[in-house]
Amino acid sequence: MAEKTNSKAAERHLEVEVKLAVDEHTGVPDLTQLPGVASMLGTEQHDLSAIYYDTADLRLTREKITLRRRTGGADDGWHMKLPTAGGRKELRVPIEDPAKVPEELLNEVRAIVRNEPLEPIAQVDNRRVESKLAAEQGEAIAEFCDDHVTAWSLLPGGERTSWREWEVELAEAIAGTEDGDDLIRQATSFLIASGARKSSSPSKLATALGETVQTAPLPPHLQSQGLDEDSPAAAVVDALRAQRDEIVAWEPRVRADEWDSVHQLRVATREMRSLLETFEGILEGDQLEELERELKQTAAVLGEARDAEVVEERFAELLDTDESGLIDDTARAHVEQDMRKDYEAAHAEIVEMLNSDRFMDMLDDIDHLLANPPVAASDDDSESDEGGTESKVSEKESRAIMLEHLEKAYKKVIKRDKKVDEFYHDTDLPLHEREEYVHDVRKAVKKLRYATAAAQSAGIKTGRLSKAAKAMQEVLGDFQDAVTSRDRILRLSGEARERGEDTFSYGILYQRELARGDAALAGYDEAMRNLKKAFKKVKS
Template sequence: MAAQAPEQFLEVEVKLAVDEGTGMPDLTQLPGVEEIEGMREHNLSAVYYDTEDLRLTRSKITLRRRTGGADDGWHIKLPKGEGRNEVRMPLDDPTAVPEALRAQVRAIVRNEPLQPIAQVDNRRVEITLAGAEGTVAEFCDDHVTAWSLLPGGERTSWREWELELSEALAGTDEGNALINQATSFLISAGARKSSSPSKLATALGDSLKTAPLPPHLQSEQSLDDDSAAATVVASLRNQRDAIVGWDPRVRADEADSVHQMRVSTREMRSLLETFEGILEGEQLASLEDELKYAAGVLGEARDAEVVEERFTELLDSDESGLVDDAARTHIAGDMRADYNAAHEKIVAMLDSERFMALLDAIDALLAEPPVALSAGKKDEEKQSAEVLYDHLERGYKKLKKRHDKVVEFYDDTTLPLHERENYVHDVRKAAKKLRYSANAAQGAGLKAERLAKACKALQSQLGDFQDAVTSRDRIERLADEARGRGEDTFAYGMLYQRELDRGEQALSGYDDAVREVRKAFKKIKP
């Protein structure tokens, strides 16, 4: 029997503190509210779970097992825009966190046990508010008693008001307007903005300070804030947080999530390579290899996604009428199948011990950055910006060397087409690394913003070129498969030529883009 899929909801709400003696306002005075649709009272009891070092709480994520009310079950809430994404599972086993929910936060908790950290009991009066077109929100008058289960934890009681938008309004402009108006209305009725972001935070109180820090927040080595090493480590930390943050969104197959997670893994690897000499140690090479592997797995799905989008565009824009039904079916459907298979591989990777070990290795590096002794000596003689500039210069020289090969060989038709295209692709990879390095160098006060923008423009242009190459190669494989089935391959040849033309069009202005990178680099020398 297949496991039950979790339910997901976008939660957008406002919580306000209120004194015990404050009277309830007339909620029909809220804009868009015409009547009280219903009123119920619940006795709710929730036990919150986290790791010993409170990894979820520190990431503004809550995991709880709640009984009472209409939504008994396991709930996990993750930040999403102006609200939170709430994922629910039934209480089939009240003693174990469902695997489907644990997967949502696996990149954060990894193999650490989840244990109770607080209990929150709540006597709730729930009022459903309706407008002209149905339910618009639920208002809750909560009388809360909570216990922190951490060392030094205490019992706490308080009252709060909560207004949560209906599913139809959550995430809409109309809903955001109602939240803002309701906040002003409830404050005028005697409520006040809470000093705590959630019931759990209020329950934990000062006992939160007794929990140890997660590895990536521990600092075994004090770095001078103005040093080159501190700048590099800060950039690595940003990418670490991005990788972990994109994990649940990749699992849910949210738009652009695979691409963004791949960018973060590649940027971290690029930083380690570019700033070798500021950081050093045997673990760096292993870390770079594992990041390359992860980016490769993500890349399979990303390439399939890009090609599918291009195929759709090619078919939608075709006016020739020469794409037969059989070709159209394969062109439209095969890449979706490839993407789905590649996405399954990504989820398997994210669940693997290999990926857990990669994340642990990243955290270990951040906890104790392997700063090169030679870098420390150099920093005594040179400013941080100068040290980083030296590394940028190496990256720029690599880009220039690869560009020179394009100038020399791209128009040499005696060479195979793919060999010439690979020279262009090498320039794109060099531009990408230089862009990432320029972004990091800005943290040390180096005026590298223009260089980062110029590299991004060149990278984007050459990315369009490479997408055309990737799409063309896939069309060629589809044609071979069609030929094996005895089908007409004329349509594939026509689309292949169109992608060949689009690739050449993407290179128009290439020299200007490289020239802008050159000008931008000359502007940043400290």
């Protein structure tokens, strides 16, 4: 059954199917010979016509996403298909305005298409003979389609194409199951034995477009930068591109409020900003500073929801594991509910940010940077320019440059660690001031870990260092989560006091988080020793 969360949401389906090419005069075999297929529930003929949409540089097509407006058949409407594990996710929205792509679908790909107009790129007409296949109990388990297709590419040089294909699509009841996978495999073998063959094209759209795809320009982030592949700049750009792809991939999942999506999008934005800061001097220019500011602002908006999410989870654990029996019902209700309200408000602000021109401009700036990396001129190459042209860099030189930047990031960790050693146990200082020194180490360790990926691209073996930095991050992350939770408990306590409520329960929770923070820091010294050892291995 299709999932439909509300009247404004698109219907969501998991599509699992196989398409096979077949000659015009090949007869359809007896499909009840398929294992698991006991009968045919009926056969219908439909005349379908679909207009496919994309940007001028085919951003959706290149991401294996299709968007079409189809008429005819039982499911006419706007359809979007997105790749997912085990098949494709299909979203459907009724046609209200045939000239306007529905917002429900646009939101799924806004980070990809941005403000670029979506235009017709192909028309696919299909005379479909559709048969439903049933199991022994009589329930439909799949659909067999005998398609006679005529298509036109609307790109420059496009032509009319005609072909025939067979398609078997699983019913949603078994899509994504072992039984469904078995049926698809058996159907594929059976239909090939009956005269079909594996198609050389993944979809009707791909067949319709054919070679005309080559006439479309590349999106900015896929354009060649002309960098020496062994250069430090190429390593940094590759690392930045990986984070760009993470941002684009997580953005629709944040909109849908999927689990852990806010955290992952925040990590990607922070990692990109950290890479720009850590490898300053390999890439340079005013545009980097502006992009860093925008990434920082984006991470800050995401951080409000992420902190509320983390605290809500910690509060639930605190309440579930409470053995004192002293948490009163009023305090328990606020602890359970108030952070959810905070999260929902913060998530609404995130969606507003994602819809803003400012966020779209930031994504465009990232793509422009990848297409035209502002490579810093070396001492012997004053011709380096925004287009990414640079002198040939040897692998040895590249390794030395990247190691220098990696060492700078490591030295920041050591410098901040010394302050922790000097000040954290000084009880004459306010607690939050002492904890801020620990938080500074956490931020430096993050930057060091993020830098290891780019350094590895330059031939530096950073696997052990990355693992040690991750372990250190986990220690410091657990500690910081306890600090954040304590801050929220203090706020809840203050609000309870203003309402005239007993605040004793909040004191119990605060003390437990204080103890949990101390327990997290028990692993600090060992994690720091391992980090130092790992960096020495990189240097050797």
